[in-house]
Amino acid sequence: MTRMVFPGWLVFAGTELVNTTRAAAGARASGILVRDPCPALAASLADPPYSDPVTDQAPWLDTAIPASTGFYGLVGVKIDGAGTARTTRSWTELLGDGGVPGAVRRASPEIAVTVLALAADEEALSFGLGWLAAELHSGGEGGTVCVYAAAPTPRTDRCTGIPAVGWNPYAAGDALVRHLYEAVAIEGPQPAGAVARCADGVMQTWTWTMRAGVTGWWHAPKLVARNDTLLGPSDPLVWRDILPGFDPWGSYPDGTGWRDRCPRPVHVLDEDPYRAASLPAPVRTVPPTDAGNPNDPANWPQPGGHRYTAARSLLALDPGIVSDRLDLVPVISLGTGALSLRRLLIRWYDNPRDLSLRGDVVDPCLALEEVSIPWLPRGSELLLDGRIRRAAVSCPGGDELRPRRYGPLGRPAGWPEFSCGTPLIVEVSVDAASVAEDAWVEIHFAARQEAI
Template sequence: MLADYLELAGNEVVNSARAAVYAGARGVPLQCDPCPGIADAIGDLPYVDPVTDGAPWYDPAVPESLGVLGVLGLGVAGFDSSPVTREPVQLVGEGAALGPLRRQHREIAYTVLLITADDCALSYGLEWLSLALQGSACGSCAGDEMCVFSCCPVEGDTELRHLYDVGILDGPQVTETKYLSTGAVLATVTFTLAAGKPWIYHDPLPSLTDWVPLGVGDVVGPVDPDQVYQQCVTAEPCAADPLCPSPPLPPSPPAPKSPCYPEGLGTFRRSLISVSPLSQSAWLETVPVLEVRAGAQDMRRLIVRFWVNPQGNPCADVADPCNVCTDINISYLPAGSHLTIDGRVRRSVVECQQIPVGTATSTPIVYGPQGSTFTWPTFSCPTGLCIEVWSDAAWTAGDATARVLLVPRADVG
């Protein structure tokens, strides 16, 4: 992973390209050649000086901030090792049960060079760096989003990678200070971040970035959208002796189910979203991010269903009930609300505009197929997908929209 750029909670912390320009303008020699394509990749104009560019540390109320010349990345560790662990449980006899795989948090250690014009600027630069690494002022214990590049970007931002629930683990420590004849100061600083979600995410697949209008989808019904689950025929075990049946198992406690899950026939608006197997990576698994804008009226009986489609057939022709992967069920969305069910951080939120006080957020209860317990889906191979979005036709506004992003992720980068 490239050490030359780090953004945390939307704030640039490390940018070697910016630091090289500012240091060079002050006659500060550097012993490295940072990646030149960073400015273009993040949408910046060519760097000139902290005031013209509005450098992240520049503060007109603090004169010392003019003397900060940037943060140059020297090295980073923690991306090239997988967080996957397994703890075998020793059996009474020989061998062991391997146990399940689990992913622990990821620790990312940076070594950077804080370049300043003098000691006063160094003091301010350390203050700013410490605060910037604390993340969002409005954040929570969950942490923030972190953005880095997997390599030096050449064209666009396809090399951009994202980590989530990231926060400071060990604050900045100055390990070496070097004073130059020009009066400039080079301070070597180390700090460590922790990512609560250990995966390294790519940008979403480019084929699924558009919003789909729900209010003009096909009208289907009367139909029971859950009927598909009664149509799939599964293979029966063949080892049981029909003349000597096994004793019945004790009854299991009933699984939790939505108390207000709507069942039975209904008339629906149905929209289809197709994902070609050719657009999916052969190795990287993907997770979905669902967004729904309810529009001008309340929305009810929202079902988002994922079907496997390995042949890439038209989604209108994909009807094998045994190819259904899972459902996302939401019973109700208020008018004007924005629903996000994010598989990257495994959190759901509904945002509602409250006039005149701003935006109110709440956590919806998400259910799975037929109102059962919801589990976060992942798609581990390029099967291709057909995604159906169902909503009660009488409760679907004409301006309601939805989109489903598929985001590739990896354990190392």
């Protein structure tokens, strides 16, 4: 049997489009009996038991259009394409024997959704089709699709068939939810058959096709570390210290003193073994500066004038909390609190030996990835979302801005991705004079799988 994602629930751009349990409950009043494949669906969504569109305040209900009360909803039939990995690789044949594989490329995911629409009459059915079309095209440049990888059903004992004690439908739903990002409808919705009458109601099959700009199906992010304050004493899960004279772009503390800038590794081909003198080392390219931004690290005075007292936190992360096999990306949230935050610097390190946290366990020269942000306004919240590779700052007035991000030595910042379960350490440092007592940071991991 072909593996299919659970088709009974689908949300797009924050609006529930498909809910088999809701549709079945509403249609029951018209004598349309639909088998519910997931009785625990409402509980998994933290909804009370469904009865009818008016009582449940269904998402399509429109007080200006009486026919909306006669539309019962959509029963999920199937979702094609979710179980197909979209990874592709080109292949080049050699002039001689054999061939050479090209680079791996993840194509944009595409799904085809088939539903059964239920209504009291054809007028309500027509309203439902118009509502669905409007919702599918309301996502603008792209919205998020949410589905369940499988029906959230209670676990039962294999011998007795009795549900397991302590089963939580809401937690089961969280574990099963999968996200598809920057999705748009590229075809439909459109009827796939004639209107059929059953008892005192009508039904019709509809279909539509969607494609997403972000590759893969994403699990819900899972919290792996939180620092409730960027100042204060250390604890087993968070190391905090103060570094006077900190220079993120020059010398670094190594536990015994200050060390020069990370040396550039010498490639074996930079020296000629047949000559006594070594070839000159390549000249490092100086990144361009942003002359209009005084917080650009490349504009800070040299030498030594750009040092400051840094408040640093080290947080131990265990990716295995989420997955040891799937690709993981971080989702970082940070609140500035009552003060404007300056010189935010975040670095990632491998910690394969699972070392205990202390100030000298990290070597900035071995950082896996690094991002710095010169300034964040007070009362704001920063989100660095590795799933959609987007950085945004939510300001107190409701505005959303894009922060200026830098990588190592002022180069463009990247987006870290981890493909194994090796323990990690994340270093968060800021200008100590700009840290509010209510500043905080949370680090989540999101896992991606190619098919569900």
